[in-house]
Every structure is written in structure tokens, then in C-alpha cells.
Amino acid sequence: MSREIIAVLGAGSWGTALANVAAENGHDVRLWSHRAEQVDEINETHRNSRYLGEHSINEGVVAVSDMKQAVDGADLVLSVVPTKATREVAQQLVAILEETNHKVVVMAATKGIEPGTYKRVSEMLAEEIPSKYLGGLGIIAGPSHAEGVIKHDPTLVTAVSADLTVAKYVQGVLSNQVFRVYTNTDVVGSEIGAALKNVIAIGAGALESLGYDVNAKAALFTRGLAEISRLGQAFGANPITFMGLAGVGDLFATATSVYSRNYRAGVQLGEGKHLDDVVADMGMVIEGISTTKVAHELAQKKHVEMPITSAMYRVIYDNEDVKNVMQLLMGRPVSQEGK
Ligand SMILES: NC(=O)c1ccc[n+]([C@@H]2O[C@H](COP(=O)([O-])OP(=O)(O)OC[C@H]3O[C@@H](n4cnc5c(N)ncnc54)[C@H](O)[C@@H]3O)[C@@H](O)[C@H]2O)c1
Numbered sequence: 386m387s388r389e390i391i392a393v394l395g396a397g398s399w400g401t402a403l404a405n406v407a408a409e410n411g412h413d414v415r416l417w418s419h420r421a422e423q424v425d426e427i428n429e430t431h432r433n434s435r436y437l438g439e440h441s442i443n444e445g446v447v448a449v450s451d452m453k454q455a456v457d458g459a460d461l462v463l464s465v466v467p468t469k470a471t472r473e474v475a476q477q478l479v480a481i482l483e484e485t486n487h488k489v490v491v492m493a494a495t496k497g498i499e500p501g502t503y504k505r506v507s508e509m510l511a512e513e514i515p516s517k518y519l520g521g522l523g524i525i526a527g528p529s530h531a532e533g534v535i536k537h538d539p540t541l542v543t544a545v546s547a548d549l550t551v552a553k554y555v556q557g558v559l560s561n562q563v564f565r566v567y568t569n570t571d572v573v574g575s576e577i578g579a580a581l582k583n584v585i586a587i588g589a590g591a592l593e594s595l596g597y598d599v600n601a602k603a604a605l606f607t608r609g610l611a612e613i614s615r616l617g618q619a620f621g622a623n624p625i626t627f628m629g630l631a632g633v634g635d636l637f638a639t640a641t642s643v644y645s646r647n648y649r650a651g652v653q654l655g656e657g658k659h660l661d662d663v664v665a666d667m668g669m670v671i672e673g674i675s676t677t678k679v680a681h682e683l684a685q686k687k688h689v690e691m692p693i694t695s696a697m698y699r700v701i702y703d704n705e706d707v708k709n710v711m712q713l714l715m716g717r718p719v720s721q722e723g724k
């Protein structure tokens with residue numbers, strides 16, 4: 386693989402960890418942050434302490450606060466900002482591409498769905514970035530906590546694009562001995578799996594707060610995955626995708642890990658902490674809060690049965706007690722698996 390120029394947009398935990406992987410693979414990596422003090426810290430101390438504590442970042446990662454410095458001449462752009470910042474950042478990217486007049490491959494590592502429009506992240510990017518500037522478009526998904534990736538915990542992710550050549554290109558750029566990249570062409574299924582596992586992870590945290598054991602958690606994962614898969618299939622996803630890295634893989638990682646912001650938010654909500662305080666104290670994006678509302682609405686629009694998602698909606702947005710919704714879920718009419 387040749388030495389690629391890679392612009393990473395967003396220097397939170399995941400953007401920094403992905404930039405680190407790319408730099409360790411010998412690429413020319415520019416990590417854009419809209420916060421000047423973060424740029425200075427990364428360049429001077431090779432740390433991003435707010436997001437990744439004392440973990441050191443490869444010296445090949447050059448942080449910049451001017452997006453043009455990151456994007457000029459780039460072969461690959463990784464968009465790693467929260468869902469709600471995706472359009473704004475894409476618009477800034479487009480303004481630069483208009484100036485530099487070159488094509489880039491854009492991969493989003495964001496996991497969410499836009500409220501109101503119900504657009505997946507790659508759909509937002511396709512709407513914002515004119516095709517004449519797109520050398521390819523896709524997403525990166527899979528079980529990959531930044532905290533694990535930065536300390537070289539063996540990690541598998543999937544590079545997903547409708548164009549397999551693009552997915553294979555990203556696979557080549559990012560793969561190494563501890564970061565193994567698969568490919569997939571099911572963008573719809575991968576994005577739905579990546580976004581909706583966060584809803585179930587919040588639920589897993591809530592179960593933990595109640596002291597429920599492994600049977601309850603296994604039930605939540607299994608039936609949670611069943612409803613994610615039902616919604617995905619209503620949008621034309623390949624059901625096999627939900628058995629893979631963007632499905633069960635990421636669901637397992639997120640819903641069992643203390644690294645997960647979604648899981649931790651669920652624990653705190655289950656303990657009765659107010660939603661506003663949970664969000665404020667986390668100081669990092671908790672995508673599942675917004676995704677729960679989006680998924681609840683999509684289930685109604687698409688007439689897909691998603692009882693766990695709806696229960697989580699009531700816990701998060703109607704302040705319903707976790708124990709009550711759990712009892713309601715358990716009291717539903719018994720039914721048949723596989724439907
Ligand atoms: N953290 C992980 O382990 C992980 C792993 C896989 C995927 N993801 C996904 O990646 C996305 C980003 O997550 P994260 O963990 O890096 O979040 P984070 O909260 O750690 O960091 C978000 C970054 O985006 C920046 N940002 C926010 N709004 C911005 C704007 N309008 N313009 C420019 N920059 C802006 C913030 O300053 C911050 O640097 C999320 O969708 C998340 O689900 C995270």
C-alpha cells in the first residue's frame with residue numbers, strides 16, 4: 386500500500402484513535418480539530434488527554450485547526466464527528482474541495498441517524514458532497530472502542546461501501562496486525578446496526594443498574610438484535626449483516642463495556658439520574674439518546690415491532706421507571722421466535 390494522505394475530521398476519542406492507526410501504518414495523517422488548545426496538546430505532547438487520557442499518540446499524527454491544511458491533497462477523508470455535526474462539517478469540507486478542486490474518498494465512522502430526516506450518515510454526506518468531489522463513499526463500523534484501539538487491543542472493523550473497490554481501498558489503508566479490517570457492501574444494514582446497537586447498550590446499562598444478571602442481558606441482546614434486524618430489513622438490509630461486525634459484534638462490545646458512553650448512560654439513567662445531567666457529565670457524545678427517539682419513530686413509520694426500543698424511549702423521554710418497563714416487556718403476550 387502506498388503512503389496515503391489522510392484527513393481525519395474530528396479529534397474526539399474515535400477520530401484520534403483512527404488517526405493513530407493510520408499513522409502507525411505509515412500514512413501522512415492530518416487530524417483536524419475545531420479546538421485550538423486540543424491541536425496544541427496533540428502536537429506538543431502527543432496526547433489527547435480529555436478523550437484518551439495518558440495514552441500516547443503516534444508522532445506521525447499532525448493535528449491542525451485549519452481544515453484546509455488537513456484536506457488539501459488528501460486521498461482519504463475520515464469523518465468522525467457526532468451525527469449532529471456531520472452536515473456542518475461536510476459543508477466546510479465541500480467549501481475546501483471547491484477551492485482545491487480534487488476528489489477524495491470519504492468514509493464516515495459516525496454511528497447515528499439524523500433526527501427529523503431519518504437520514505443515515507452516508508446519506509447525509511451524499512446529499513452534502515457533490516459527486517464530482519467524491520472518489521468513493523462509505524462507512525467504518527464494528528466493535529471498536531477507541532480506548533481499546535489506542536492500546537492495541539486486537540480489533541476488527543468493517544469498511545462498508547456500495548462500491549467494493551472503495552471498501553477494499555480502505556481495508557488496505559487501515560489494516561495492520563492489531564486492527565483487522567473486513568469489507569462489506571451492505572451500507573444500509575451496517576449503518577442501521579451501528580446506530581441502533583447504542584439503544585440496546587443503554588438498555589444493558591439500565592439492566593445493570595437494577596442488578597439483573599446474565600440471563601436478562603442475554604435476553605436483551607438477543608431480542609434487541611431481532612428488532613434491529615427487523616427494522617434493517619424493512620429498509621432493504623441484508624439480514625446476514627446483523628450477524629456480523631456491524632451487528633452482533635458491535636452490539637456485544639457496546640452493551641458489555643464500561644468504555645461505552647451509551648452503556649454508562651444507561652447505568653446512570655437506571656439509577657435515576659436526570660437525562661440532562663447524564664449528558665452534561667459525560668462530556669462526550671452519547672449517540673444512543675437521539676437514536677432511541679429516531680428508532681422509535683422509524684418503527685412506527687415502518688410498522689415494525691420494536692418493543693425494547695419503545696421501552697427505552699419511554700425510559701429516556703418519558704422518565705418511566707426501568708423496572709416498570711421491564712415488567713411490561715416481560716408481560717407481553719408470549720410469541721414465536723424468528724418472526
Ligand atoms: N469513541 C469510540 O470508541 C467510537 C467508536 C466507534 C464509533 N464512534 C462514533 O464516532 C462518532 C464520534 O465519536 P467520538 O467518540 O469520537 O466522540 P467524542 O465526543 O469523543 O468527540 C467528538 C469530537 O467531535 C468534535 N465536534 C463536535 N461537534 C463539532 C462540530 N460542529 N464541528 C467540529 N467538530 C465537532 C468534538 O470537539 C470532539 O472532538 C460518534 O458517532 C460515535 O458513535 C465512536
Ligand SMILES: O=P(O)(O)OC[C@H](O)CO
Binds near residue numbers: 638671
Ligand atoms: O462509547 P460508545 O457507546 O459511543 O460506543 C463506541 C463504539 O461505537 C463501540 O464500537
